[in-house]
Amino acid sequence: MLDLQFICDNADLIEKNCQSRGVTCDIPRLIELRKKRSELIVAGDDLRRQQKETAAKIPKATSEERPSLIEFGKQLKSQVADNESTLKEIETDLNAELSRLPNLTHPDAPIGGEEDAVVLRTWGKVPEFDFEPKDHVELMSDLDMVDFESGAKVAGSGFYFLKNEAVLLELAMVQFAIEKVRAAGFDLYTTPDLARQEVLEGTGYQPRGPETQIYSIENSDLSLIATAEIPLGGMLKDQILDESSLPMRVAGLSHCFRTEAGGHGKASKGIYRVHQFTKVEMFGFTTPDLEASNEFHQLIVGIEEEIFQALEIPYQVIDTPTGDLGGPAYRKFDLEAWMPGRGESGEYGEVTSASNCTDFQARRLGIRCRNNEEKGTKFVHTLNGTAIAVTRAMIALIENHQQADGSIRIPEALRKWVGMDVIPAKS
Structure with missing residues (x-):
């Protein structure tokens, strides 16, 4: 498996390497999947931060405030679960794309079949x-x-x-x-x-x-x-x-x-x-x-x-x-x-x-x-x-x-x- 950051930084090289080895690859999709994964990780961290803050407020809340905080906490829990499920799907797709990519090739290796x-x-x-x-x-x-x-x-x-x-x-x-x-x-x-x-x-x-x-x-x-x-x-x-x-x-x-x-x-x-x-x-x-x-x-x-x-x-x-x-x-x-x-x-x-x-x-x-x-x-x-x-x-x-x-x-x-x-x- 190649390093993901290296792939994103050297997309043209990776595509050329795949071509010379007769391997079908989709580097733009891989880069897009990586971007989505990063966005989901950031969003998930933010949701969990909100969960923690909300949970900390509930014991100190008034009787009037508590029901809305509890309901908001339930919504956050559902959003976290959805985020984690989507992230898992994206990571599965990303790993599948990564696994298709061959190793880099020695510059002296003959090109062809x-x-x-x-x-x-x-x-x-x-x-x-x-x-x-x-x-x-x-x-x-x-x-x-x-x-x-x-x-x-x-x-x-x-x-x-x-x-x-x-x-x-x-x-x-x-x-x-x-x-x-x-x-x-x-x-x-x-x-x-x-x-x-x-x-x-x-x-x-x-x-x-x-x-x-x-x-x-x-x-x-x-x-x-x-x-x-x-x-x-x-x-x-x-x-x-x-x-x-x-x-x-x-x-x-x-x-x-x-x-x-x-x-x-x-x-x-x-x-x-x-x-x-x-x-x-x-x-x-x-x-x-x-x-x-x-x-x-x-x-x-x-x-x-x-x-x-x-x-x-x-x-x-x-x-x-x-x-x-x-x-x-x-x-x-x-x-x-x-x-x-x-x-x-x-x-x-x-x-x-x-x-x-x-x-x-x-x-x-x-x-x-x-x-x-x-x-x-x-x-x-x-x-x-x-x-x-x-x-x-x-x-x-x-x-x-x-x-x-x-x-x-x-x-x-x-x-x-x-x-x-x-x-x-x-x-």
């Missing part, structure tokens, strides 16, 4: 096979590593069972990512798979409504989390931190649940776009200055790159365009791994993202910090990034390390957990 993404760098050599490569669906089916039919039978389309060596691979990737982030100084958590609506909204997710990607629990204010970013950000809700304790590095292991509404098509094949997966997520709280949060942002991206380099998977790092940033992100970098089975002859597919959300989430969640040398408090900056999202990383690993006989070579970094160098082909 997905096709305008800028490739910052690439790593690794795209494999050249001397045989016809298979996609992950065929490979995993041949090796008895996945069961889509049982997944659909139990939970519906978009769910699946990982089997045999795929289970070992999942555990290995989680262990490797956990080891990596712990070595980088992140405190480890397993998080709740559910979060309250106020926490989801605070982190920038909309758990209710026709366009949501969130599974909501009926007759409750709880929803299944789409990422550990949600509970990790929410765990410090309404807290004031000592600035000397920042930056804070936390990492969460969780299941992630997404409706993937509108996510059909070639990119949804197999386990690329599913309703549930396991992920290790990095999250950071920094002091409220861009130098600190930009530095943390680079740290997160660096860890993501180290993980995929260790997995020997070619990738590219992209600077995400404004139209794909989502509401909370000030700037976002994605890692896209090479997937030989994607498209006609292989394509890059997103496997991680890392976002600097500046104070956008902290303002909604009420997370502040205090410097003993200064008065008052400030909203911290928050950041998040994927250490490993198991299903997509598994696709890239299996497809890039497939061998002519249908076996899968295991990268050195995972062998101590998988317990083998190669997943052998089935006879």
